[in-house]
Amino acid sequence: MTSLLAFDWFLVLEKLILIAVVIFGSLGVALYTTFAERKVAGLLQDRPGPNRAGPFGLLQPFADGLKLVFKEEIIPNTSNKTLFILGPGLAMTAALMTSAVVPWGKAVEIGDRVVSLQIADVNIGMLYIFAILSLGVYGIMIGGWASNNKFSLMAALRGASQAISYELAMGISLIALVMVTGSLSLREMVEHQMAEGNLWNVAYQPLGFLIFLICAFAECNRAPFDLPEAENELNFGYHQEYSSMKLGFFLFAEYVNMFMSSVIMSTMYFGGYDVPFLDESTLSTNVAALVGIVALMTKVVAFIFFFMWVRWTIPRFRYDQLMQLGWKKLVPLALANMIITGAVILWLQGK
Amino acid sequence: MQALTQRAKQVNRKPMTFMESLYLPSIFKGMGITFSHIFKKNPTIHYPEQQRPFSPVFRGLHVLNRDEEGRERCTACGLCAVACPAEAITMEAAERLPGEEHLYREEKYAAKYEINMLRCIFCGLCEEACPKDAIYLSETFAPASFARKTFIYGKPDLLIPDKNKDPEGYAKAKGLAN
Numbered sequence: 001m002t003s004l005l006a007f008d009w010f011l012v013l014e015k016l017i018l019i020a021v022v023i024f025g026s027l028g029v030a031l032y033t034t035f036a037e038r039k040v041a042g043l044l045q046d047r048p049g050p051n052r053a054g055p056f057g058l059l060q061p062f063a064d065g066l067k068l069v070f071k072e073e074i075i076p077n078t079s080n081k082t083l084f085i086l087g088p089g090l091a092m093t094a095a096l097m098t099s100a101v102v103p104w105g106k107a108v109e110i111g112d113r114v115v116s117l118q119i120a121d122v123n124i125g126m127l128y129i130f131a132i133l134s135l136g137v138y139g140i141m142i143g144g145w146a147s148n149n150k151f152s153l154m155a156a157l158r159g160a161s162q163a164i165s166y167e168l169a170m171g172i173s174l175i176a177l178v179m180v181t182g183s184l185s186l187r188e189m190v191e192h193q194m195a196e197g198n199l200w201n202v203a204y205q206p207l208g209f210l211i212f213l214i215c216a217f218a219e220c221n222r223a224p225f226d227l228p229e230a231e232n233e234l235n236f237g238y239h240q241e242y243s244s245m246k247l248g249f250f251l252f253a254e255y256v257n258m259f260m261s262s263v264i265m266s267t268m269y270f271g272g273y274d275v276p277f278l279d280e281s282t283l284s285t286n287v288a289a290l291v292g293i294v295a296l297m298t299k300v301v302a303f304i305f306f307f308m309w310v311r312w313t314i315p316r317f318r319y320d321q322l323m324q325l326g327w328k329k330l331v332p333l334a335l336a337n338m339i340i341t342g343a344v345i346l347w348l349q350g351k
Numbered sequence: 352m353q354a355l356t357q358r359a360k361q362v363n364r365k366p367m368t369f370m371e372s373l374y375l376p377s378i379f380k381g382m383g384i385t386f387s388h389i390f391k392k393n394p395t396i397h398y399p400e401q402q403r404p405f406s407p408v409f410r411g412l413h414v415l416n417r418d419e420e421g422r423e424r425c426t427a428c429g430l431c432a433v434a435c436p437a438e439a440i441t442m443e444a445a446e447r448l449p450g451e452e453h454l455y456r457e458e459k460y461a462a463k464y465e466i467n468m469l470r471c472i473f474c475g476l477c478e479e480a481c482p483k484d485a486i487y488l489s490e491t492f493a494p495a496s497f498a499r500k501t502f503i504y505g506k507p508d509l510l511i512p513d514k515n516k517d518p519e520g521y522a523k524a525k526g527l528a529n
Contacts, residue, residue, distance in 0.1 A: 042393075043388070043389045044385045044386075044388050044389060045388065046388055046391050046392075046393045046394065047393055047395055048393060048395050048397075051397075309382060309385065309386065310378075310382065312385060313378070313381045313382045313384075313385040314378055314381060314382075325374070329372070329373070
């Protein structure tokens with residue numbers, strides 16, 4: 001009994017609270033990203049976008065969600081029922097799991113206790129993210145396969161091969177990043193970018209960032225790489241047989257993915273919770289944490305806007321163009337980037 | 352092979368140059384174009400709150416006119432029904448009784464006057480056919496409805512409110528309000 005009491009229960013509590021805040025926070029952000037997407041689409045196309053539900057249409061995401069909940073739930077009788085239900089759940093889980101290793105801010109002080117604003121500071125955080133990103137494609141694959149529909153299967157295959165192709169270039173571009181920062185932990189990566197005399201990683205790795213950005217678009221199944229859900233050739237792709245909230249989960253997971261990619265890109269290449277030209281150590285812990293979270297969210301919002309901006313500008317790639325871009329352009333470029341980075345680092349050490 | 356039309360053009364099948372195959376320059380150009388649209392004025396008319404102004408010759412919902420004393424002008428001659436290419440108008444005539452002179456201008460009047468708004472093509476031929484200036488097309492249009500039978504407009508719907516007794520209703524029927 002005494003050993004149980006000696007256990008740091010406060011740690012469990014604080015982690016649970018943090019997990020809840022992060023998960024519901026990302027769901028909330030994703031909810032309003034769907035709204036923002038339609039508003040941005042409207043802005044870019046000279047129309048107002050949704051503006052009927054509530055002031056400025058702010059209740060629109062709830063109206064959409066409610067609509068999805070009240071739709072009839074259809075499970076095709078030829079489908080594999082277990083996997084059919086597992087698909088959207090897996091997509092959502094994988095999308096949310098990425099948030100575990102992201103440092104949302106430095107730390108907050110509650111009483112005399114310093115609480116880190118990171119759920120788990122894993123020293124291989126980047127590998128973890130990479131692994132979870134690859135898991136994300138299982139949702140699409142299982143969903144598409146279990147639907148027992150030719151179009152869905154085709155879309156699932158496309159999704160899988162697309163994810164595998166672009167993960168390669170993404171991974172290689174990250175290796176160059178690891179060489180620069182010398183750590184796989186996201187926390188240390190941010191600290192490295194915040195350190196005196198260091199610029200954000202995007203300044204050292206512009207090409208790597210570009211490759212990572214393009215791959216992130218492909219991994220999120222966002223336009224112009226949204227081939228798994230190409231309406232004109234695959235009807236609706238892997239979510240063709242889905243209805244009601246299961247469809248909602250798929251669509252929603254996509255937005256959570258987009259949010260998470262934005263967070264990861266801001267963290268790895270744009271200094272995470274770092275505010276440029278501001279020495280955070282002069283501020284008190286709590287103020288610094290608040291400023292940090294605001295800074296990170298600003299960067300994330302900018303990235304999300306960028307995602308949308310691209311979506312409403314560029315038409316979808318053809319499938320062979322997608323594969324060509326992945327294998328013949330991005331992989332060699334990423335390799336070259338890695339070699340050049342390594343050579344420059346060696347040269348700087350030799351001096 | 353002979354071209355099918357004079358506008359046929361040879362498709363350029365030249366392989367992409369290196370810059371083109373990078374896609375990036377044209378992507379940036381396209382993104383510049385879409386971004387510039389953020390600052391453009393948007394032409395949307397927010398319908399129920401704002402309404403597009405109609406031209407003065409707009410042919411909308413029919414009204415049955417009254418004369419200056421508020422009496423119905425229609426004499427149920429049936430010329431509008433004859434003129435109607437969509438056969439949307441039906442009417443039944445009745446004789447004016449003594450004491451009803453303040454209601455009907457002529458000795459014969461329309462006891463029943465119906466227009467099927469789903470048949471009507473808003474051509475305005477009834478308006479042209481009418482010898483008594485009784486039927487006019489206003490600047491409003493038939494509101495949407497869920498049931499077909501609600502689109503058969505009878506006299507209570509068509510007859511314009513008396514200008515002297517109900518000026519607001521009169522303006523609304525003419526499409527002059529809002």
